[in-house]
Amino acid sequence: MTPEEVAASQTELAPLHAELGLPAPTLPERVQEDFAAQFQAVLKVRPAAFSFAFGRLGADRVAALRGAGILCIGTATSHLEASALARNGVDAVVLQGGAAGGHRGGWAHDDLTELLFLIRSVLLDANLPVIAAGGLMDAADVRAALNAGASLVQCGTAFLRATEAGTSAPYRAALAAAEPGQTVLTCAFSGRLARGLANRVTAEVASPLPYPLQNALTRDLRAAAARAGRAEFLSLWAGEGHARGREGTAAELLRILWPEETE
Numbered sequence: 001m002t003p004e005e006v007a008a009s010q011t012e013l014a015p016l017h018a019e020l021g022l023p024a025p026t027l028p029e030r031v032q033e034d035f036a037a038q039f040q041a042v043l044k045v046r047p048a049a050f051s052f053a054f055g056r057l058g059a060d061r062v063a064a065l066r067g068a069g070i071l072c073i074g075t076a077t078s079h080l081e082a083s084a085l086a087r088n089g090v091d092a093v094v095l096q097g098g099a100a101g102g103h104r105g106g107w108a109h110d111d112l113t114e115l116l117f118l119i120r121s122v123l124l125d126a127n128l129p130v131i132a133a134g135g136l137m138d139a140a141d142v143r144a145a146l147n148a149g150a151s152l153v154q155c156g157t158a159f160l161r162a163t164e165a166g167t168s169a170p171y172r173a174a175l176a177a178a179e180p181g182q183t184v185l186t187c188a189f190s191g192r193l194a195r196g197l198a199n200r201v202t203a204e205v206a207s208p209l210p211y212p213l214q215n216a217l218t219r220d221l222r223a224a225a226a227r228a229g230r231a232e233f234l235s236l237w238a239g240e241g242h243a244r245g246r247e248g249t250a251a252e253l254l255r256i257l258w259p260e261e262t263e
């Protein structure tokens, strides 16, 4: 990363900062946590499962997890990535279809494949339990993913407006007001591709730094926007199914998603 590229990103964000009464953004000395230290903490705490995104773990780390009796779950957005994770020795894989909200969890090849197609193609030659993610908004969607061969499903967008969710008030209001088809894929907030509702940041930030630099550079903007209730500057992560999302308690939303025992 050249100083000129950093300066260009700072210049691009400066007017948005000014609107929130903030000085132009600067990069902190430390832009991300120490992964090796975090990994040691996981081994010490020994959770039942450890799931990860954005890459593979080294074989030694997979072996350390399994040796500690921790279920190891990777994330893939394509057949190629799922095969690499299978060779890596994970116990299961989250398959993230193209409709999913939030960050794309892959690292090598992502062509935003439709979820059911992705599940079927991975299960053709991988003998690995699959957790299906992306665009699952009701029981029929969940049933379709299970019928395609998934062992479990993962839902994000369906719970964004749950009473118990930490979704901020401006984020909730933006979700309630959004028309179908209002999501975009953007690197503007973090430097990594993610799906969310379009807003001024996704429209106006054209030259983000790579992850995790951009993530660090936009941290103050996001925090100030949350305090000020300004959704146009917030990361509004949401999947393509967002317009089918509902309000309600997590238990009520789970009932909408729960497939009947029989087909």
Ligand SMILES: Cc1cc2nc3c(=O)[nH]c(=O)nc-3n(C[C@H](O)[C@H](O)[C@H](O)COP(=O)(O)O)c2cc1C
Pocket (backbone or CB within 6 Å): 052, 053, 075, 096, 099, 100, 101, 102, 103, 105, 133, 134, 135, 136, 154, 155, 156, 157, 158, 237, 238, 239, 240, 241
């Ligand atoms: C608001 C939000 C935050 C997310 N944060 C993460 C995260 O921190 N790590 C991760 O692996 N996936 C994250 N995801 C992606 C989900 O794990 C999952 O792949 C996705 O929500 C499934 O698609 P759906 O949103 O259409 O249900 C996030 C998704 C949303 C909507």
